Amino acid sequence: MEIKKVGSRGTLITFYDLGIATNIYVIHGKKYTYMIDTYLGPDIIKPVKDLIKGAHDKTPVIIINTHSHWDHVWGNSLFSGSIIISHKKCREYMQSEGLKELKENAKYQKGEVILTYPNLTLTDKLCFEEDHLLIWHTPGHTDDSISILDMADGVLFAGDNLERPIPYLMSKELVRYIDTLQDYLKIDAGILIGGHTACEDKKLAEDNLDYVRRVLSGESIVMESKEFEEYHRVNLEYLNQKA
Numbered sequence: 001m002e003i004k005k006v007g008s009r010g011t012l013i014t015f016y017d018l019g020i021a022t023n024i025y026v027i028h029g030k031k032y033t034y035m036i037d038t039y040l041g042p043d044i045i046k047p048v049k050d051l052i053k054g055a056h057d058k059t060p061v062i063i064i065n066t067h068s069h070w071d072h073v074w075g076n077s078l079f080s081g082s083i084i085i086s087h088k089k090c091r092e093y094m095q096s097e098g099l100k101e102l103k104e105n106a107k108y109q110k111g112e113v114i115l116t117y118p119n120l121t122l123t124d125k126l127c128f129e130e131d132h133l134l135i136w137h138t139p140g141h142t143d144d145s146i147s148i149l150d151m152a153d154g155v156l157f158a159g160d161n162l163e164r165p166i167p168y169l170m171s172k173e174l175v176r177y178i179d180t181l182q183d184y185l186k187i188d189a190g191i192l193i194g195g196h197t198a199c200e201d202k203k204l205a206e207d208n209l210d211y212v213r214r215v216l217s218g219e220s221i222v223m224e225s226k227e228f229e230e231y232h233r234v235n236l237e238y239l240n241q242k243a
Helices: 042-055 088-104 174-186 202-217 226-239
Strands: 002-006 010-015 022-028 033-036 061-064 083-087 120-122 125-128 133-137 146-150 155-157 191-193
Touching (some): 010 042, 022 042, 022 146, 033 042, 083 088, 174 202
Parallel strands (some): 155 191
Antiparallel strands (some): 010 022, 133 146
């Protein structure tokens, strides 16, 4: 577990248990402490909960799930008494697909995973005015993806909508993905963080946007390494699947 201070009130916590960086981001607001995503289960998340409690013992914690995928939501049960926010579709996908994902990926769980669904859902956006925090629907990597903007520090947490070097395409609605990435370029944020990236700038959003546009146009794309070629191949394979 790596811990990095971001801006005046952010903490980036990065894990490597899956062989790739996977992030949790904590924003220490005046009214609430916001924890974005909960990773692989209660055992690995308890130190994060203790860290938050030690720093802001009396501030209620709100959990935000950026999307429904298992590597971002399995620690929810440790916060079953808290507000857990997601897009409406995220809750629906967890209810319909969560047990299947848990069975297929059980070897990765850290502690007993009890699927705990979001209890406050949105379809458009939600703003915590006192804490200068905006949460809004940003379809891209998945159609249930949401992003979080810390307006006080100019930090955008984009979940898996931002990836290095290219995004994983888990939704075929590429035009909506392009719209989301274009929105990222317009907002007032100097630091952009993805679910599996370091602290980035808007260059990564530009690169991801260029890639999605080229895929949508059907352009032949040559990647710079065999590893990245495999990422691209998997994306094309998914897009070519029949409904």
